[in-house]
Amino acid sequence: MSRKFAVHILAILALLSLLASAQSNRQLRFCLHSDPKTFNPLLAEEDSSETIRYLTGGVLMRLNRLTQELEPELATAWKVSDGGKTITFKLRSGFSFSDGTPFTADDVAYTIQQMMDPNLHSPTGDAFRSGDGKVQTRVFDAERLSVTFPAPIAGLDKLFDQVAIMSAKSPKKEMAVLGPYAVAEYKAGNYVLLEKNTNYWRHDSAGRQLPYIHSVRLDIQSNRDNEMLKLVHGEIDFINSLDAEYYDKLMQQNPALVHDSGVSLDSEQMWFNQVPTAPLPDYKKAWFHSTAFRRAVSEAINREDLARVAFRGHAHPAYGPFSPANKFWFNARLQLHPFDQKSAMTRLTQDGFHKQDGVLKDRDGHAVEFSIITNAGNKYRERMAAMIQQDLSGIGIKLNVVTLDFPSLIERITRNFDYEACLLGLINNDLDPNSSQMNVWMSSGENHQWNPNQKTPATSWEAEIDQLMHEQATNLDPRKRKAAFDRVQEIAWEQEPFIYLVNRNALAAVSPNAKNVHPVVLRPQVYWNIDEISIGNEVARNR
Amino acid sequence: MKCARIFGMGFLLAVTLACLLAPFVAPSYAHQFRDEPDAAPSRQHLLGTDDLGRDRFARVLYGTRVSLLLAPAAALLSSLLAVLIGGTAGFLGGWVERVVMAATDLFLSLPWLFLLITVRALLPLNVSPITSVAITFALLGCLGWAAAARVVCADARTLASSDFILLARASGSSGFRLLWKQVVPNLRPIVFAQFWISIPVFILTEANLGVLGLGVAEPLPSWGSLLRELQSYSAITGQPWQFVPLILFVAVVSCFHLALLEQESPA
Numbered sequence: 001m002s003r004k005f006a007v008h009i010l011a012i013l014a015l016l017s018l019l020a021s022a023q024s025n026r027q028l029r030f031c032l033h034s035d036p037k038t039f040n041p042l043l044a045e046e047d048s049s050e051t052i053r054y055l056t057g058g059v060l061m062r063l064n065r066l067t068q069e070l071e072p073e074l075a076t077a078w079k080v081s082d083g084g085k086t087i088t089f090k091l092r093s094g095f096s097f098s099d100g101t102p103f104t105a106d107d108v109a110y111t112i113q114q115m116m117d118p119n120l121h122s123p124t125g126d127a128f129r130s131g132d133g134k135v136q137t138r139v140f141d142a143e144r145l146s147v148t149f150p151a152p153i154a155g156l157d158k159l160f161d162q163v164a165i166m167s168a169k170s171p172k173k174e175m176a177v178l179g180p181y182a183v184a185e186y187k188a189g190n191y192v193l194l195e196k197n198t199n200y201w202r203h204d205s206a207g208r209q210l211p212y213i214h215s216v217r218l219d220i221q222s223n224r225d226n227e228m229l230k231l232v233h234g235e236i237d238f239i240n241s242l243d244a245e246y247y248d249k250l251m252q253q254n255p256a257l258v259h260d261s262g263v264s265l266d267s268e269q270m271w272f273n274q275v276p277t278a279p280l281p282d283y284k285k286a287w288f289h290s291t292a293f294r295r296a297v298s299e300a301i302n303r304e305d306l307a308r309v310a311f312r313g314h315a316h317p318a319y320g321p322f323s324p325a326n327k328f329w330f331n332a333r334l335q336l337h338p339f340d341q342k343s344a345m346t347r348l349t350q351d352g353f354h355k356q357d358g359v360l361k362d363r364d365g366h367a368v369e370f371s372i373i374t375n376a377g378n379k380y381r382e383r384m385a386a387m388i389q390q391d392l393s394g395i396g397i398k399l400n401v402v403t404l405d406f407p408s409l410i411e412r413i414t415r416n417f418d419y420e421a422c423l424l425g426l427i428n429n430d431l432d433p434n435s436s437q438m439n440v441w442m443s444s445g446e447n448h449q450w451n452p453n454q455k456t457p458a459t460s461w462e463a464e465i466d467q468l469m470h471e472q473a474t475n476l477d478p479r480k481r482k483a484a485f486d487r488v489q490e491i492a493w494e495q496e497p498f499i500y501l502v503n504r505n506a507l508a509a510v511s512p513n514a515k516n517v518h519p520v521v522l523r524p525q526v527y528w529n530i531d532e533i534s535i536g537n538e539v540a541r542n543r
Numbered sequence: 544m545k546c547a548r549i550f551g552m553g554f555l556l557a558v559t560l561a562c563l564l565a566p567f568v569a570p571s572y573a574h575q576f577r578d579e580p581d582a583a584p585s586r587q588h589l590l591g592t593d594d595l596g597r598d599r600f601a602r603v604l605y606g607t608r609v610s611l612l613l614a615p616a617a618a619l620l621s622s623l624l625a626v627l628i629g630g631t632a633g634f635l636g637g638w639v640e641r642v643v644m645a646a647t648d649l650f651l652s653l654p655w656l657f658l659l660i661t662v663r664a665l666l667p668l669n670v671s672p673i674t675s676v677a678i679t680f681a682l683l684g685c686l687g688w689a690a691a692a693r694v695v696c697a698d699a700r701t702l703a704s705s706d707f708i709l710l711a712r713a714s715g716s717s718g719f720r721l722l723w724k725q726v727v728p729n730l731r732p733i734v735f736a737q738f739w740i741s742i743p744v745f746i747l748t749e750a751n752l753g754v755l756g757l758g759v760a761e762p763l764p765s766w767g768s769l770l771r772e773l774q775s776y777s778a779i780t781g782q783p784w785q786f787v788p789l790i791l792f793v794a795v796v797s798c799f800h801l802a803l804l805e806q807e808s809p810a
Contacts, residue, residue, distance in 0.1 A: 252781075305577050308577075309575075309577050309580050309594075309595060309596065310595075369669065370669070371668035371669050373668065379594075382761070383594060383595055385761060386575070386595055386761045386762055387575060387577075387595060389761060389762065390573070390574070390575050390762075400668065400669050400670070400671075400672075400760065401760055401761040402668050402760065403760075405660060408660065408664050411664075418668075419668065420668065420669075
């Protein structure tokens with residue numbers, strides 16, 4: 001009797017374990033680092049909301065993160081016309097939103113109108129705001145429509161990668177989606193559960209509806225140490241973006257987990273304050289305005305060491321605004337800035353500086369000393385600043401490193417301009433300079449950090465950049481656009497208003513249990529092909 | 544107990560000597576040996592190197608110098624303020640005590656973090672690392688008296704109503720003389736306790752203030768900045784020598800305690 005009982009218990013336990021295993025095989029888990037601020041795809045602007053948008057939103061076209069080519073999704077064909085003002089779409093038909101509401105061209109028109117509504121303040125819509133006037137949408141039938149913008153937008157079609165189509169008629173509003181998953185449950189501070197969208201339009205080559213994985217659980221976990229421990233213990237399946245230290249740590253424990261996809265688009269750079277009204281002594285303003293001074297500082301910094309030591313070898317010396325990861329727009333003619341302190345001294349000497357008792361002095365005898373501010377708590381920037389401090393001491397410059405809390409730093413670089421030099425990074429999600437670089441390189445731009453919001457360009461080279469940026473933004477010929485932006489990169493290289501230091505590598509960690517994962521440098525690095533990812537032998541078992 | 548005291552004093556003497564002799568027994572605390580970041584202990588680098596290749600032994604010695612001088616100085620300042628404010632309030636009692644303690648409670652409830660952020664914002668950017676750390680500890684000293692003042696006040700109140708104070712009053716002692724000659728000496732144990740509690744608290748606070756950009760600036764080390772390196776799980780696993788600053792910190796504070804507690808309790 002007791003043996004029979006024990007056998008039954010064992011059988012039940014085995015069954016439960018099998019069920020649990022089958023259940024876990026159907027779910028992909030990873031971490032968000034904060035609660036999503038919105039589920040409205042048009043309002044997403046921070047990492048967590050953008051992750052939800054990527055996993056749940058259906059888009060007309062999707063940028064293939066591997067090939068960096070635009071591929072059809074909800075739109076099977078599109079054509080840009082009218083000098084870049086109008087785009088006409090041919091849509092897929094015969095499928096519906098996650099709640100069963102049919103998908104038509106009216107939904108696309110509704111989404112565009114919502115996105116461009118000035119009262120909504122959609123961050124996604126900002127990239128489409130080309131000029132004054134209303135956006136016209138014209139629906140020809142259920143599968144065809146055109147959208148006309150008030151002014152030409154270069155690279156217009158690529159911008160639609162970020163536009164998740166919303167339903168015009170569904171009572172569930174933004175919770176009715178066209179992407180591979182739909183939000184099923186959200187517990188603030190705990191997790192977001194996404195369930196497979198059973199109405200998703202995509203099928204694999206064998207005719208099986210995608211995605212393969214039935215649900216995605218996004219644990220909200222702000223602590224990176226805990227995230228790594230969760231991965232090591234098999235509680236999550238991947239970490240999308242990994243720090244160099246964590247990468248090396250995991251590499252020691254289990255090399256199969258980690259992926260270094262190579263140089264990413266993200267850059268780290270420093271710049272000098274060239275704002276004419278900045279509360280700085282005139283002699284310091286003169287240093288910072290001098291191209292020779294900026295180039296000498298640039299040449300005195302050992303970028304190879306920054307990449308090797310500060311980033312543990314998981315970064316590359318930077319060329320300019322774009323890294324080689326941007327296959328089309330990177331100017332391959334640019335050379336790396338050399339580390340050459342002799343050349344730096346020559347430049348400085350020609351510019352009236354001289355060394356006295358190991359201290360660099362300008363022509364009026366002022367010792368060259370300045371401070372560099374960076375955000376406190378960012379260990380990579382703190383390390384870089386300390387290394388730059390030692391490098392610059394080699395040419396007699398005394399550098400004071402000041403770490404500030406982020407709001408104080410932003411106050412200084414955007415409002416009171418009470419700083420001398422700043423070290424920060426730029427997270428770059430866009431390949432096209434029209435969406436990511438206009439605000440940086442136009443002299444009137446807010447992110448033209450060394451001297452923002454200029455009414456007229458302060459220097460001739462800034463005027464030339466303004467003209468080139470305008471040219472690339474209004475010309476529809478990709479070759480002409482590329483030529484114009486290549487020249488912008490050359491001027492940036494020559495003048496160095498931003499001293500580009502390094503480009504980080506895209507690092508990720510993926511459980512070997514997750515199949516068909518190909519980490520890339522573009523965000524989202526790991527799950528960009530989420531609908532094709534499977535867990536274990538899930539695909540084979542379900543076929 | 545005598546052995547413990549001798550051991551404590553000997554250890555403190557050794558640490559102090561090592562700090563003073565740092566320029567002779569260790570390489571520069573700032574030089575980056577960039578080919579050897581995160582190196583294990585070796586003959587050249589007795590405690591290995593940090594993430595930038597700086598000699599960890601040198602940084603521990605120089606960091607100990609900074610913290611050993613400034614944290615006790617800040618603790619002394621806050622303890623003196625606590626005695627002055629809490630002792631006087633407790634001794635005088637009545638409405639003075641009520642008003643002072645209400646002000647102390649208000650002081651405790653204020654969000655000092657914002658004051659510290661404001662101070663950082665007001666400081667000029669081109670201050671030397673040692674000035675920056677001195678300002679930080681001075682601020683900590685000025686802000687850290689309130690909790691200690693409450694404890695001191697309670698003790699002073701008890702003392703004020705004790706028999707020996709009554710006797711002192713009866714024999715004509717009063718006012719400041721009574722406070723200074725009779726009350727303050729009897730507050731010594733509690734003030735010493737507050738002083739020793741404050742030192743590690745200030746050192747750790749300095750480490751946390753680094754996140755706001757206050758405290759020690761590169762390349763100067765302090766115990767706070769060295770302890771901050773232990774915050775990351777990935778940084779410390781597999782490198783036990785990184786715990787040396789923590790062990791030294793605990794050992795120094797304990798030895799101070801041993802050395803002075805003996806003095807406090809007559810044998």
